[in-house]
Amino acid sequence: MSVTPPPAPVPGLPVLAGLCTIAQATAPGLSVDATVARLKRLHGVARAAHGALVSRLTAEPQYELKMLYSHHAWLLAELVAAIRARVGEMREPPLGLEDPLDPALQLALDEVTHAPDGTHLCAGLYTVLLPALDEACGALHADAHPLADAPTRHLLRHARLDLADILMHGRQAADALAAVSSPDATWLGEVRQALAAAGGVDGTAGEAVAAPSPRFSATPRRFDPVPRRDARFPDPYNMAVNAEAFIYDTSFPPEPKLLMLAYKRLREIDVPEMMASIIVETPGKPWGYVRDMTRQLWDEARHAMMGEVLFAALGVDWPALVRVNFTWSLGLNTQIGALDRHAVLYFIEQGLMPRHGKRYEWEIAQAAGSPLAATFQDYDWADEVLHARIGKQWYVAAMPSQQEALRAGDRAWSRVLMDWGAWKRDGLTNHDNWWPALYADACRRLGWPHDPRVAAFDTSYAEQRADLKSVSHSG
Ligand SMILES: [Fe+2]
Numbered sequence: 001m002s003v004t005p006p007p008a009p010v011p012g013l014p015v016l017a018g019l020c021t022i023a024q025a026t027a028p029g030l031s032v033d034a035t036v037a038r039l040k041r042l043h044g045v046a047r048a049a050h051g052a053l054v055s056r057l058t059a060e061p062q063y064e065l066k067m068l069y070s071h072h073a074w075l076l077a078e079l080v081a082a083i084r085a086r087v088g089e090m091r092e093p094p095l096g097l098e099d100p101l102d103p104a105l106q107l108a109l110d111e112v113t114h115a116p117d118g119t120h121l122c123a124g125l126y127t128v129l130l131p132a133l134d135e136a137c138g139a140l141h142a143d144a145h146p147l148a149d150a151p152t153r154h155l156l157r158h159a160r161l162d163l164a165d166i167l168m169h170g171r172q173a174a175d176a177l178a179a180v181s182s183p184d185a186t187w188l189g190e191v192r193q194a195l196a197a198a199g200g201v202d203g204t205a206g207e208a209v210a211a212p213s214p215r216f217s218a219t220p221r222r223f224d225p226v227p228r229r230d231a232r233f234p235d236p237y238n239m240a241v242n243a244e245a246f247i248y249d250t251s252f253p254p255e256p257k258l259l260m261l262a263y264k265r266l267r268e269i270d271v272p273e274m275m276a277s278i279i280v281e282t283p284g285k286p287w288g289y290v291r292d293m294t295r296q297l298w299d300e301a302r303h304a305m306m307g308e309v310l311f312a313a314l315g316v317d318w319p320a321l322v323r324v325n326f327t328w329s330l331g332l333n334t335q336i337g338a339l340d341r342h343a344v345l346y347f348i349e350q351g352l353m354p355r356h357g358k359r360y361e362w363e364i365a366q367a368a369g370s371p372l373a374a375t376f377q378d379y380d381w382a383d384e385v386l387h388a389r390i391g392k393q394w395y396v397a398a399m400p401s402q403q404e405a406l407r408a409g410d411r412a413w414s415r416v417l418m419d420w421g422a423w424k425r426d427g428l429t430n431h432d433n434w435w436p437a438l439y440a441d442a443c444r445r446l447g448w449p450h451d452p453r454v455a456a457f458d459t460s461y462a463e464q465r466a467d468l469k470s471v472s473h474s475g
């Protein structure tokens with residue numbers, strides 16, 4: 001019997017699975033202890049940055065900043081989750097991820113999270129704290145053993161892709177705000193000094209300087225739940241146009257419904273404004289909760305931007321022609337507790353699943369012959385499926401039953417006072433009906449036939465239809 005000899009090794013195949021060369025792997029790397037200690041500091045910074053962004057986006061008036069904060073908060077929530085998972089792979093519980101940080105590092109984080117306005121928040125986060133976090137990720141990537149600690153290096157390499165994106169657009173935001181009013185340079189120097197006193201984000205630089213005294217963080221800062229908007233939202237109490245009553249009326253043609261879809265999507269700015277308040281005011285939850293809720297918050301911000309883009313594609317000058325209100329987030333954030341807000345969100349999102357819902361909106365987009373609107377509604381629908389799962393996992397699971405979870409949402413939504421008449425009496429809005437002008441403008445530019453019955457539509461939210469209650473907003 002003859003034995004086939006094993007094949008000769010093929011020269012030129014990648015060694016060590018492509019991680020590094022043999023020579024590179026012969027140098028020792030960091031210990032598990034040292035790596036875990038550094039990761040915990042990176043974790044503390046990413047978590048604080050996430051918290052700062054989420055807690056500010058509601059009261060931040062600039063629309064672009066609300067969207068940017070939502071995006072960056074999600075990326076940072078994912079980074080925090082990845083670091084927590086990696087520490088959990090290397091250590092037995094308790095992992096000590098909630099332990100107090102180095103006091104000087106904590107001071108740097110507190111100063112930025114207590115920044116008095118968006119200008120200082122962006123300067124502190126995007127020109128000091130997050131560049132230092134990125135640098136610390138780079139240093140750990142360089143110091144970690146490429147073979148022994150390949151998983152940590154993999155995590156950091158991907159984290160730095162996100163951080164590069166965050167820094168590029170964050171710096172752009174900080175520069176734009178600084179061009180309007182300069183941030184306090186002395187304070188920025190103090191934040192840098194606090195970081196230096198901590199030996200940098202990762203603590204490896206040695207403590208060459210003394211920590212500064214707290215400045216902004218010397219005064220406690222409360223979460224501001226009142227949504228604010230910039231001048232593109234000049235009539236935020238206006239509830240003159242009931243988009244759902246128009247969209248669900250099958251006697252109206254599909255084309256003008258595209259305008260209402262764009263409006264409904266853009267109006268979703270108020271969902272991140274509201275969800276941020278749930279996250280901030282529901283402390284002590286597992287990170288999985290924060291991560292999932294932040295993901296949904298970011299999805300809702302994307303839905304708002306889909307509305308912005310759909311208006312752009314239709315050539316609509318929305319700040320001039322459309323009145324996007326904030327009455328939903330204002331009412332929920334200031335009138336009911338965080339759990340009830342989550343209940344309302346779940347109740348509304350459940351209403352979006354059946355016939356009156358996301359499929360219907362997608363069908364409108366198809367019928368109107370808009371591939372862009374169809375794309376947006378397709379993904380809006382898919383996101384809603386994810387949101388239903390998130391609601392089940394984190395809200396329904398805390399309730400006695402699914403039925404009770406829905407009833408609680410219905411009750412809480414009914415309790416929120418939308419005082420249509422009082423806002424008018426108090427001079428907050430006239431509830432001017434902006435629909436006819438928007439419709440006429442679109443007909444003129446897009447060549448739609450002007451249908452007088454469509455133009456005459458003027459159902460306001462003062463005449464809420466009971467059958468549309470669960471879809472009278474977009475979760
Ligand atoms: Fe949404």
Ligand SMILES: [Fe+2]
Pocket residue numbers: 300349383384387474475
């Ligand atoms: Fe949603």
